[in-house]
Amino acid sequence: MTTIGAYSPSLLNSASQGYAATAQPSLAQTLNEQETGSTPFSSTNVTLSDAAKNYLASMQDTAATTDTTPATLAANARKWFDAQYKSLGISSAMLDGQVAVDFSSQSRATLSAVASNASGLFSSDESKAAASEMQARFNNAMASHVVIARHTGDYASLYQAASDYLNQASDGEKATATWKAQSLAVATGLSAAKAGFGKAPDTGDANDPVAALLNTQGSGITKLGSDATTSQVASNARAMLDDQIGKARDKGSALVFNSLQSGQKVDFTNFDNRSLATIVLNPDSTFSNDEIYAAKQELNQRTRMSMYNALFPASNGKSDSSQTGALGLMQTYNGMSAEEKSVLGVTDATTNRVLASYKTQQSVQNTLASYL
Structure with a gap:
């Protein structure tokens, strides 16, 4: 059995004052001193079993000899x-x-x-x-730097952070072709960012991990199911807009919401109708008036086209509304989300009127058919 002496408070104070700059002995040295009785201190003893001593010593041995090639x-x-x-x-x-x-x-x-x-x-x-x-871990490490760069225009600091991250790699990683290519691309980007403040440099290098990060769709953007709450849809729409805002800043521009403004025009291509309606409703007060106006214009345009195609499904507007058109219109209303119906003013009374019209048309056609 081996014993380790515990220092008394007075001896601890003396040791801290007289040997502040002295390196602490290793675990192996301490165990050896206790075993040979060479330590000058004596006090209450704590007993370690041989198994415990061997385990502690093996921890140091493992840390010192781990093969990380x-x-x-x-x-x-x-x-x-x-x-x-x-x-x-x-x-x-x-x-x-x-x-x-x-x-x-x-x-x-x-x-x-x-x-x-x-x-x-x-x-x-x-x-x-x-x-x-590896790219995901890089992206996470750079996330805060991206936010700062997009708000300050200082993309040099972003590239410097990327350079620092790459330089923390193991020797094995630094020897890979991927690391060498990325390191060169980041060095080029850093030099370009220092020379041109206010926007992300266009390195034109497919190996540039910063450019890959900036061009990636925002991490908060997801495809939501029909069971998503209005608040979840709003949060997702906010993330989608913020992603466009960020990419506009990367180009030294700003996201704009009407054709009269100068900048990068908002693109609603990837927004479904429910997302557009939720922006208009602004349930969490996270959307600006410009964003709400643009979303409403887009939703109105889509709704007009949808209803036109429902009323004239195959005739391209060359014939009158028919039974098929009324049925299509009902299907259009029924397919709307609660948010869309709220924005567009579609109520149960609206759908009931269309249903009544459909039934009337069907009754008239059946009556006429009986005389033929």
Whole structure:
């Protein structure tokens, strides 16, 4: 058994005053001193078993001798992938174009080894998944810097942060072709950003991770299901607009909401009608008057086209409204979200009138048919 002496308060004070600059002994040295009785202090003793002593010593030995070469990381990652596939019941790291394994426990150095296919142990999907995770981690690290750059126009600081991040890589990652290409692209971007304040530099380099981040759709933008709440739709629409605002700033411009303004015109292509109606309703008071006006104009235009096509489904306006047109109009109303109906003033009375008209047309046609 080995004992470790506990210092008394007075001795601790003396030690802190007289040996403040002295390096602390290692665990192995402390254990050895206790075993040989060489320590000059004596006090209450705490007893460690041989198993405990060996465990603590092994922790230092492991930390000092861990092999982090790409080959070793690759071998360990291969075992990890195989275990993941077995436990998850899958056979690939990518499913439906999405990463299907959780890389959160894997180090950046390991991801680099997989992405670069160290030792030729990984499939293309595994390397692609690892590369995607590396880009995601880079994006997360740069997120706050992107916000600052877009509000201040200081894109040089963003590229400097990217350079610092890349330089924190392991020696194994720095030896890869990907790291070298990204490092060169970031250095070029940093130089260009310093020379031109106010907008993101156009490096024209596909290896530029900053440009890839700035051109990526905002992380808050998702495709919502029909069960999403109005507040969730509003939050998503806000994120979609903010994404356009950010990209306009990257170009040294501003997002504008009517053709008379100078700047980058808002694009509602990816906004569904429910999102447009929710912007108009502005339930969480997060949209500006310009945004509300533009959304209302877009929604009105879409609704007019939808109703026209419902009334004249195949005739391109060359014939009168018919039974088929009335039915199409009812289907249009029924397909509207509650937010759309609220903005457009579509009520139960509206749909009831269309239904009554449809029934009248059907009755008249049936009556006329009986005389033929």
